[in-house]
Amino acid sequence: MPVQKLTDAGVLALCCPEGRSHCEVFDTLMRGLYVDVMANGRLAYRVRYRLQGKQRVFTLGNARLLTVEEARAAARLALRRAMAGDDPRHEPLPEHGPTLAAFYLEQYLPYVKSYKRSWNTDETMIRLHLMPALGERAMGSVIPPDIARLVEAMRGRGYAAGTCNRALVLLRYGYTLALRWRIEGVADNPAKELKNLKEDNRIERYLTPEQTQRLLVAVRESHNPLLTSIVAFLIYTGARRREVLDARWGDVDMARKLWRIPKTKSGKVRHVPLSAGALQLLAGLRAEHPPLSGFVFANPRTGLPFVSIFHSWDAARKRAGLPELRLHDLRHSFASFLVNAGRSLYEVQELLGHADIRTTSRYAHLSQERLFEAVEAVPVLELPS
Numbered sequence: 001m002p003v004q005k006l007t008d009a010g011v012l013a014l015c016c017p018e019g020r021s022h023c024e025v026f027d028t029l030m031r032g033l034y035v036d037v038m039a040n041g042r043l044a045y046r047v048r049y050r051l052q053g054k055q056r057v058f059t060l061g062n063a064r065l066l067t068v069e070e071a072r073a074a075a076r077l078a079l080r081r082a083m084a085g086d087d088p089r090h091e092p093l094p095e096h097g098p099t100l101a102a103f104y105l106e107q108y109l110p111y112v113k114s115y116k117r118s119w120n121t122d123e124t125m126i127r128l129h130l131m132p133a134l135g136e137r138a139m140g141s142v143i144p145p146d147i148a149r150l151v152e153a154m155r156g157r158g159y160a161a162g163t164c165n166r167a168l169v170l171l172r173y174g175y176t177l178a179l180r181w182r183i184e185g186v187a188d189n190p191a192k193e194l195k196n197l198k199e200d201n202r203i204e205r206y207l208t209p210e211q212t213q214r215l216l217v218a219v220r221e222s223h224n225p226l227l228t229s230i231v232a233f234l235i236y237t238g239a240r241r242r243e244v245l246d247a248r249w250g251d252v253d254m255a256r257k258l259w260r261i262p263k264t265k266s267g268k269v270r271h272v273p274l275s276a277g278a279l280q281l282l283a284g285l286r287a288e289h290p291p292l293s294g295f296v297f298a299n300p301r302t303g304l305p306f307v308s309i310f311h312s313w314d315a316a317r318k319r320a321g322l323p324e325l326r327l328h329d330l331r332h333s334f335a336s337f338l339v340n341a342g343r344s345l346y347e348v349q350e351l352l353g354h355a356d357i358r359t360t361s362r363y364a365h366l367s368q369e370r371l372f373e374a375v376e377a378v379p380v381l382e383l384p385s
Contacts, residue, residue, distance in 0.1 A: 006027040006068045011068060014037045016037045045060040047075040060078070060136070061137065062132055062133055099137060100136075107183075129150070130150075146190070154167065161197040161198065168194060205324070206329070217320070221319065226306075231313075234327065240331065249296055257273060261353075334352075335363045
């Protein structure tokens with residue numbers, strides 16, 4: 001049983017001996033506190049204590065996120081609770097409120113499920129990031145540096161600034177709700193003063209006409225009989241992948257040349273004008289694949305929308321020599337075609353369904369390129385020598 005004075009640098013340098021599943025390194029300054037070093041590289045602070053004559057273990061948190069001093073403070077609190085006859089593994093002391101995990105799983109998620117279409121995104125963020133780092137902490141004991149360390153750890157693992165910001169927003173909103181609901185032990189919002197990271201990771205990839213033709217040839221060779229129609233419809237409409245996959249015939253008005261999207265990202269109904277190409281595609285699709293269900297692009301085997309088309313799409317984009325192309329880039333390409341054809345950013349905003357013109361402004365530089373072409377119409381002047 002190794003024993004040493006734990007330090008932040010020393011803890012991060014610990015490795016599990018070869019051939020063992022884990023090893024425990026105890027701290028000389030705090031009785032019962034140790035680092036559990038696992039063969040897979042994970043490090044966890046734990047504390048041993050006795051309660052009712054039995055030895056027990058309480059996990060304090062991820063040792064890559066907690067400092068040694070924070071672990072000692074948490075261990076001291078756990079040992080005091082055990083001395084008072086209270087099991088640290090149960091609900092924390094009342095003045096600190098529920099654990100962060102208990103709040104988000106038992107109160108936050110049931111609430112957002114009632115109105116938020118993307119609640120499953122929140123659930124994933126909570127499960128993968130908030131719970132491992134802060135889940136066992138009492139909400140009232142979390143301070144801004146704890147959250148800052150969570151963000152820094154996410155950055156260290158290679159997550160984009162946007163993903164880190166979503167964790168910040170989730171914590172900020174969760175604490176706002178806890179204060180509004182007067183959750184016991186929560187006196188302030190530790191995420192409120194932390195600034196979002198600067199996002200400079202917007203990927204802007206546009207298809208050229210030549211690349212578009214290569215892609216369409218590649219998708220025709222797919223084993224998925226509907227991939228060609230799905231990809232073409234994405235290019236024709238600039239709609240989002242899930243909007244197209246879930247499209248219903250009942251929302252298509254061929255006479256008025258409109259497609260109604262009842263569930264958009266913003267939660268509002270949107271009407272998409274259909275071009276001649278889109279209408280021709282839909283007419284051909286209805287003739288070649290008589291609707292077995294109400295879905296336009298129904299999976300022939302189930303009659304329901306495709307859950308995913310990634311594998312067939314991935315094979316097609318590689319055949320086209322475009323291995324980095326994403327389905328969402330077809331939406332960017334739609335915008336590019338519009339801007340290069342002289343359409344205004346306002347028109348692009350309306351057609352893409354952006355609630356804020358600032359989102360559409362990413363395409364403004366495309367119009368600048370077109371202006372450079374326009375000025376070439378001025379003839380070269382013969383200046384007198």
